[in-house]
Amino acid sequence: MITILSMILFFLLLITGKSRGTKTFVTFFLSTFLIITYIILISLGMNAIILALIVCILASCISLFMLNGYNLKTLSSFISIMIVLVFITILTYTIGKLSNIQGFSSDSVETIGAFSYLINYDMTKVIIGMYLICVIGTIIDTSISVSSSMNEVLENNPKINEKELYKSGMNVGGDILSTTINTLFFAIISSFIGFFMWHRNSPIENIINHKVFTQTVIELLLSFIASILIIPITSYISSKILYKKDLIKDE
């Protein structure tokens, strides 16, 4: 089944994008492989948070430099992503440690019942790592959209000043924001109907404080926060880097 779907995806990408389509397909499977390798390595006992940060850096390299090429646009995106990653790691770590959302709830007892729970590995770290990997895709997407449209603006009006360039980045960011929020909302919420069916007779106060509900809502909110935070940072860094390049070219 997976092979058939992958082949269809590859075929469609090839028709619409030619060589670029092949690249997309290759990076897509490289990323899948990256996530699987991550799970294998942490199951061998490595630190899940540090490894997740390495995965995020590699993922940004794959999406930015392999898919979009190495240039000033992708370089400024890369720097911005690293800055946002620092903020998000601090936020995720604090919330993850405090809110007791590690592991599984009694809902999944059927699924995990066959396993031993004594695995000698702190599940809090696993869930923090999961959140970091979850948000990296949307940070990359928003960042590259902002920086490439800023580059476009600069190329069309070379006389624009640095402040206006920053403003145009923020403007584009605002436009992308609503669709990004929609994309994330549906992608994360799509597996959530089952939860509500299971708890259809529980009072609302139990649902709001439930482990699975909190896990999903925190995941959603963290990705929203990350995709907003990246906009001003990318606008600022890109306006600095792209503008400097333009000055150098003029001289």
Add this chain to the structure above:
Amino acid sequence: MKLRIKLILLFALSITSIIFVYNDYFLYSTPIVKITNIEEEKHDNIKEEYYNQIITGIIQNGKYKDNVIEIKNKTSKSGVYDEQIHKNTEIFVELSNNGTIANSIIGIKRDKYIVILLVIFIDLILTVSNKKGIKSLLSLLVNIIISIISIIIFKNNYKSINILILYLLVAVLFIILSLYITNGKSKKTLSAIISSIISLLISFSLSFLIIKLFGKDISFWTMEYIEVIYDYENFFYVSILLCGLGAIMDISITISSALNELIEKNPKIKVPILIKSGKEICKDIVGTMNHVMLYTCYSSIIPIVFLALRNGMIIANAISFYGNLELITILTACISIVLAIPISLYISIYILKGGRK
């Protein structure tokens, strides 16, 4: 000046709501206990350490408010299935014997963390993009309300309603309302709405057909909450339908606003040029959009596959047991993203250019 007042107001509102959620015990009917002291007894198992805790805490609400109470809890280092309770954690308990004995811990009070993140999110979106931020928030709110209503309709009639048909209708409603709210009434919005609906229908029927034809080897038993879902096959189709929905809307609004921009700047622009520049724009989005889907959805398999591997399951088995359904959902979402491009391109050109001939 006006902006400053708005910011101060926003800040005050944020602080108030956080203080409120830290003291909202009166809203709950279940007794809440705030932990003041923990005595731990460490045990060494062959595999890992676990602790027997005797917890002391004060009841915060209800009839037995301010009573001091003792509870026993067992916790382990890894915390796969137990609750790790620390000082100041607030827990829900079941009381008996006039509020002097706590039978069991029902759960942990987690609402404050959701509210803190929600406040950060709203503050950020309003400071980064003021007007557009409000629109995005509004469309998000509408989507949440529609989701809740649809879930209520389904849970009350789950034996008679076909979940797939219900959610196909809901998906159309999602598309119309969220595109309308964020982009206003215009030809651009109309073309985005029509192309989203058509892309959704075409790509969904394709995925549906492929899975019906070749998907006999799909095992649904690892699906979460399968015990309460009678119609699990249709339920799986619903998650496929919803997963790519946002992405399809993203593609179609991007294409229709870009083409609208081009046509407005040069009303005499030829159709082949429009097609070419539309394709150029999409080349940039498709790759990263596929990555968004992959990282956002595939990351959710990490805990369960991790647990399986820690228990000595073979990697290939663990991934195909717990990751296959997720990967199928992601791949179909990616297919709909790629399909949405030509569909939105031609529909947008037809609608935007058609009226000007």
